[in-house]
Amino acid sequence: DTEVTQTPKHLVMGMTNKKSLKCEQHMGHRAMYWYKQKAKKPPELMFVYSYEKLSINESVPSRFSPECPNSSLLNLHLHALQPEDSALYLCASSQDRVSLETQYFGPGTRLLVL
Amino acid sequence: AQSVTQLDSQVPVFEEAPVELRCNYSSSVSVYLFWYVQYPNQGLQLLLKYLSGSTLVKGINGFEAEFNKSQTSFHLRKPSVHISDTAEYFCAVSDRTNAGKSTFGDGTTLTVKP
Numbered sequence: 128d129t130e131v132t133q134t135p136k137h138l139v140m141g142m143t144n145k146k147s148l149k150c151e152q153h154m155g156h157r158a159m160y161w162y163k164q165k166a167k168k169p170p171e172l173m174f175v176y177s178y179e180k181l182s183i184n185e186s187v188p189s190r191f192s193p194e195c196p197n198s199s200l201l202n203l204h205l206h207a208l209q210p211e212d213s214a215l216y217l218c219a220s221s222q223d224r225v226s227l228e229t230q231y232f233g234p235g236t237r238l239l240v241l
Numbered sequence: 242a243q244s245v246t247q248l249d250s251q252v253p254v255f256e257e258a259p260v261e262l263r264c265n266y267s268s269s270v271s272v273y274l275f276w277y278v279q280y281p282n283q284g285l286q287l288l289l290k291y292l293s294g295s296t297l298v299k300g301i302n303g304f305e306a307e308f309n310k311s312q313t314s315f316h317l318r319k320p321s322v323h324i325s326d327t328a329e330y331f332c333a334v335s336d337r338t339n340a341g342k343s344t345f346g347d348g349t350t351l352t353v354k355p
Binding site for chain 2: 175
């Protein structure tokens with residue numbers, strides 16, 4: 128099974144809402160990633176978890192809060208977002224962060240902030 | 242720090258014609274190089290990667306790329322494209338000391354016409 132799943136597929140939220148994005152993999156990977164992708168742009172790295180510990184935070188605003196409850200799950204908690212945060216949020220995983228094994232991407236959650 | 246330039250934002254081509262998508266990079270250290278494909282409304286899929294060794298790298302779906310260190314290029318080629326190759330293609334670079342963090346180019350939209 129080489130699949131990364133993400134839920135929900137689509138999400139519409141207001142600026143005062145709290146919501147969460149979920150990512151799951153069962154490949155035994157120990158590195159997991161969140162990316163943000165605006166339309167017609169490349170993905171931008173947000174966070175990297177390695178062995179369930181946050182190892183990279185690309186100066187992401189605190190209204191985005193990642194969580195890695197176990198080696199298979201990665202969440203992204205959203206609170207008080209702005210309309211400019213509307214984007215495709217991609218999750219990825221890889222065997223680990225160091226060896227540059229292939230990153231497997233999920234299909235993404237398309238987020239619209241009103 | 243490194244950067245990636247994809248020289249063509251859009252490449253239209255007829256079915257069964259050959260195609261080359263161009264990628265140049267700059268970095269002060271040794272790098273790993275990647276090509277990803279993104280089909281509409283999907284996540285990224287790795288086409289191929291160059292880590293070391295032979296400069297000609299073969300990937301999935303009949304694609305190949307050649308690493309040219311002197312020209313700092315990593316161009317993607319396919320001898321005969323199909324309609325199903327229509328997608329966005331991203332070149333990415335990662336330095337060998339911070340392998341979990343890739344820099345992506347702005348992408349090339351490949352449109353294959355019948």
